[in-house]
Amino acid sequence: MYPRIAVVGCGQWGQNHIRTLAELGALAGAADRHEDRAEAFAKRYDVKALTPEAAIAASDIDALVLALPAAAHGPMARAAFAAGKDVLIEKPIALDPADAEKTAAAARAAGRLLMVGHVVRFHPVFQRLCEIVAEGRIGTVRHMISNRMGLGRFPSMDAVWDLAPHDLSLVLRLANGYPERVICHRRTVLSDTTDIADIMLEFSGGIGAEIHVSRVSPYRDRRFSVIGTEGMLTFDDLAPEGEKLALYAHKVRRAGATFDFDNAPAEFLSTEPGLPLDRELRHFLDCIMTRTEPETGASEAVETVRILSLAAPLSSPDPAD
Template identity: 30%
Template sequence: MKRNISVLGAGYWGKNLIRNFSELGALKYVFDYDPKITSEFSKKYDLEIQDLNQILKDEDIEGIVVATPAHSHYEICKLCLEHNKNIFVEKPITLNVEQAEELISISKDKRRILMVGHLLHYHNHFIKFKELISAKKESPLRIVSLRKSLGKIRDNENVLWSFAPHDISMINSIIPGEISNIKKLERSYFNNNQDSVFLSFQKGQNKIFVDIEVDWVEINKIQRISAYFSDEVIVFEDSEPDPGKKLYKLSIPFTKNQLMSKNNSDRSYIKVDQNNPLRSECKHFLDCITNESNPFTDGLEALEVLKYLILLDEA
């Protein structure tokens, strides 16, 4: 494969992107604003060391992967687009709507790809989860999305900005339309940022009930989205280590007079071909460059997520 990718940022998530693009045979450069980190990863993957200006001037580099802190996304992405590079930036696309709209406009004018890392859209279990929902003859009555773990408490962002883009992006793909009737409960245990947030709102033309809970101070890792119907609940349990048990149905009548509980033995597991979502996401970016096609999680999709993220944060 052509070595046409440079990854900017080699931190917590950037190192995973570096590994995947290297294993795909596409990685040419790694750059981090800490020279020691740049040197470390370049040596590890046997890459030539270049500064950012040299990378941007390299005509062989067709794609730049941006895995730097969120506050830097706008300036870095704008610089890369102005040098005619295709962009894959981690979520959130930017921190405000005007900046995101400008990046979308530049990418359109330059005819360059602007892809955002909403990872779960490339997860085969979530893809199947959406297919099961689409096959139903009714809309879901309720969607519940949980993303909780004992994580690193950050000073530069709250748990909503860190975790909820995934949940909002997934829910947007299931239920189109506006958000209304927002209710919010938040807790700050360790600093002035929100460490734990519960959101409840209605979405779309049918006013479907949606609950999102994100939490940095939960001792058990929970990553689950559930769709409630009148005759069953469809569950994508991403925190389940067994791939064969990540997607299942529960035959629980969700009606006023029939609501009842079921135990684990009543789960009907759905067989799904296992994949590596991050590898699929990276491969999708390369395919979009090769085919000059629009990514599934493009700038417009990310802009919609950003608008709702800001709306919910300010509620």
Template identity: 35%
Template sequence: MENSKEHPSLFDRLGNSDGLQVAVIGCGAWGKNLVRCFAELNCLGAVADHHSATVAEILALHGGQALTFEQILVEPSIQAVAIATQPSRHFDLAKRALLSGKHVFVEKPLALEFRQAKELAALARRSGLRLMIGHILRFHPAFARLQTLIASGGIGRLLRLEANRKNLGAIRSEEDVLWCLGPHDVSIILALVGSQPTELHVVGGYHLRQGRADTVTLHLAFPAGERAQVNLSWLHPVKEHRLTVIGSEAMVVFDDGAQWDRKLLLYPHIVKVAENATATIRAEPVPLTIEQHEPLKLECQHFINCIVQGSEPITNGEEGLRVTQVLAEASAMMKRGHGLRTTPGRVNARHHHLDV
């Protein structure tokens, strides 16, 4: 699934950045976090945002210069941009930056249409520039440990994954809950399974607005028999960010809302199936030790390292394209609101549309 070029280690310190400078486009709540991380990595060159008060605040805290996007495109001291605007602008801004010879980090989703994501991935590949998507959970130390555990056979054969990403609020005006929250879990599930799904079944709930889902349940089936379920909601009383992984010999829970020493728990439960009976042997959970690093800082560091070293990002354009393919297929099913669709060589998708 990943690019054949070796990736820099997520936990390697930032090497000589050769004076590389990144401009952050969009300085809202999440953009400010990107600004802070690139500033701490000594790579913040400029910021661009329509709100002058926000820009002034950022410059006072972190330095850099205030430029427009058009100025950034022609500024030779800026080698890369990080885009944290509303998703509808991702495609246009990323395309213009790549065409201007800039490396691009773009927050999820890469684009809101599959054809747009495909164009960006192809453009980056042809130009030899780094294109990286902000699938931040791929850079979480708990995920890195989980991925190693599964790859080494530590839970036996991978059987099932279930992701819950729920909270109250943060309801977006232009994208639904699938495009807003779904990229996180689709990205990590595809990485852990190592293949694209062969079947997709999606249920959307439209409780607040017609035509824009605020709850989504996504079912995925994979070639080797693995199954996955993703539950997304903006209408949930408590925040829940949890991934449960079921193996033939053990189970693991990655709970991003837990304390650091309890974020990753291994459950060595055993289920024995005989011809006439089954037996369940329960065991106490075992906390797995994980290095304590800020995922966003690791993500920004990885982007810089990939530019300096000429390596492909873990979440490069091709990875973003695979995630977008799943989201776009599910979104199309919800919009059509009917029946079973088979796309040869890609995904079999079923949709039941719930208007509540």
């Protein structure tokens, strides 16, 4: 039997958590500052409607999913840890590194699990990409390129904070470490905050990464590429099924005083089926039951906020909705 989970925050992404947890048989409550919103989802899924404070205090709730404005994540999570609950927090867990570390420390002190909702990490195509890298099929990883571009998503939050956490999580997973240097170029185009950003990351051992985010692109692009010494991989989330993961056996070699290369056609690789959010929440439930540290745990959550703060310092907290 699964642990009993309440979702706090019934907005756009919270609704996805509510629906998926209900399908898994683990949803026990829906909570929101707007009581009518919580009651509507509670009625639909035959669970309890709660206030956020009641969800934290409820003895028949084992864990929470927090899908709130980022500024509210820390205080709510810390109260939940003190009440003996494990918590999955949607990205980002805070708007400054000190608050993120305070939340991580509270989880450690209470002996509770903190997981951050980097859902793309649980995409079956990305997970297969990681397996291929571990098998050594592209040699040694040297560089990564991540594009997250499209039109829309104009919250008050800077585009770096809104869009880049997903890509940072992918990069950190394959870099097996944290960057020593962060460079970011940002530009406001059509809104009042950053609309476009290019983030460069430098890791020890010569690994580099570049992340490109835009919410004013006339076309959508959701590609993540890994360049190795013996080949390259691309995960294209917008490609048709069966073509989302491509292996390119490209090789660059020294030719006297210069360089030459071999250009190979794409080899499309098979991957498992499955929905990323379903896999993410199953992982959270498994971690609760086995008391295992989540794959996207506290350390990565804090590091992601640190990098975001270096790339795009915020002058004021994110307003609550």
